[in-house]
Amino acid sequence: MFEFTWPWVFLLAPLPWLLRQVLPIADSGEAALKVSFLPELEALAGRRARANLPAWRQQLPFAAIWLLLLLAAARPEWIGEPLPLQASGRDLLVAVDVSGSMEHPDMQWQGQDVSRLTLVKRLFSDFIEQRRGDRVGLILFGSQAYLQAPLTFDRHTVRTWLDEAVIGIAGKNTAVGDAIGLAVKRLRLRPADSRVLILITDGANTAGQIDPLTAARLAADAQVKIYTIGIGADPDAGVLGMLGLTPGLDLDEPSLKAIASSTGGQYFRARDAEELQAIREALDQLEPVAQQPTQARPAQALYCWPLALALLLSLALVGHELWPDLQQQRPNWLRRRP
Numbered sequence: 001m002f003e004f005t006w007p008w009v010f011l012l013a014p015l016p017w018l019l020r021q022v023l024p025i026a027d028s029g030e031a032a033l034k035v036s037f038l039p040e041l042e043a044l045a046g047r048r049a050r051a052n053l054p055a056w057r058q059q060l061p062f063a064a065i066w067l068l069l070l071l072a073a074a075r076p077e078w079i080g081e082p083l084p085l086q087a088s089g090r091d092l093l094v095a096v097d098v099s100g101s102m103e104h105p106d107m108q109w110q111g112q113d114v115s116r117l118t119l120v121k122r123l124f125s126d127f128i129e130q131r132r133g134d135r136v137g138l139i140l141f142g143s144q145a146y147l148q149a150p151l152t153f154d155r156h157t158v159r160t161w162l163d164e165a166v167i168g169i170a171g172k173n174t175a176v177g178d179a180i181g182l183a184v185k186r187l188r189l190r191p192a193d194s195r196v197l198i199l200i201t202d203g204a205n206t207a208g209q210i211d212p213l214t215a216a217r218l219a220a221d222a223q224v225k226i227y228t229i230g231i232g233a234d235p236d237a238g239v240l241g242m243l244g245l246t247p248g249l250d251l252d253e254p255s256l257k258a259i260a261s262s263t264g265g266q267y268f269r270a271r272d273a274e275e276l277q278a279i280r281e282a283l284d285q286l287e288p289v290a291q292q293p294t295q296a297r298p299a300q301a302l303y304c305w306p307l308a309l310a311l312l313l314s315l316a317l318v319g320h321e322l323w324p325d326l327q328q329q330r331p332n333w334l335r336r337r338p
Helices: 007-012 017-024 040-045 055-072 116-129 155-163 176-188 214-220 238-242 255-261 273-283 304-329
Strands: 003-005 078-079 083-085 091-096 107-109 112-113 135-141 145-152 195-201 225-231 267-270 292-298 299-301
Touching: 007 055, 017 055, 055 116, 055 304, 091 145, 091 155, 091 176, 107 116, 107 155, 107 273, 112 116, 116 155, 135 155, 135 176, 145 155, 145 176, 176 195, 176 214, 176 255, 195 238, 195 255, 214 255, 225 255, 225 273, 255 267, 267 273
Parallel strands: 091 135, 091 195, 195 225, 225 267
Antiparallel strands: 003 078, 078 299, 083 292, 107 112, 135 145
């Protein structure tokens, strides 16, 4: 099927005629020079025939160029038949804590000490990339919660946004309830049996407008299943843990367990890379849910053809206008016949 993306562009078709009627005739400011041999000059230049043409014949090429430009600007497209796209999977939002405590380097990755956020990036970037058939989105939360990437099939873009997340981008505190509330707002328009939120945090709720348990009840009412992950080493692990200096003391495990259980999800505790990897593998077992198939109609842009035709016609007019002058300016030896 042939259609125009912007058909309203054709309303500009009478614009040159309106400008011709409204604007005054251009005046060069010089006095006209009357010469008695003007007809002979016109004959030599080959312009007498054109001058004798009717006005509409003289303006026809320019009108054609204008209409071709309008045709190209309206973006003509050939729309193919609808193609069904089967969509099966879950609508999965990943909410990642980017508060200041996520910078604590108490995790191990390939024999090196890394921060909690770095480990989450390493493992969950691959998790997002492998969620074929799922719509995946990303929420970053600290003192406030922000939707970094909406639900999309473009997993690579979501992974890129996660990889580029930095500590403190959403504030230094932790608004767990706001993150859950934002996820519910985004997931409630999706099929009821496919709404999943994965919440990753290392602390307790210290900011935000909504209490986490209240947000969890709203999520349960909206049939959003929440999987909570508490990340961080044990508070008594290592020398700093014995001194009570590790941020792992702030982890509110009872609240995270209550959030998961009230929504039909599950709570996981990630103390090191191995446990977080096991959690990721467990989340991979989420069964996909068949959703309503979507349709896509392939579109082929055709604006290049009228645009190219307008360009060729313009070049032809320029050549036709300059050709008599070029004929007169040729050297004598080129005009001689053998």
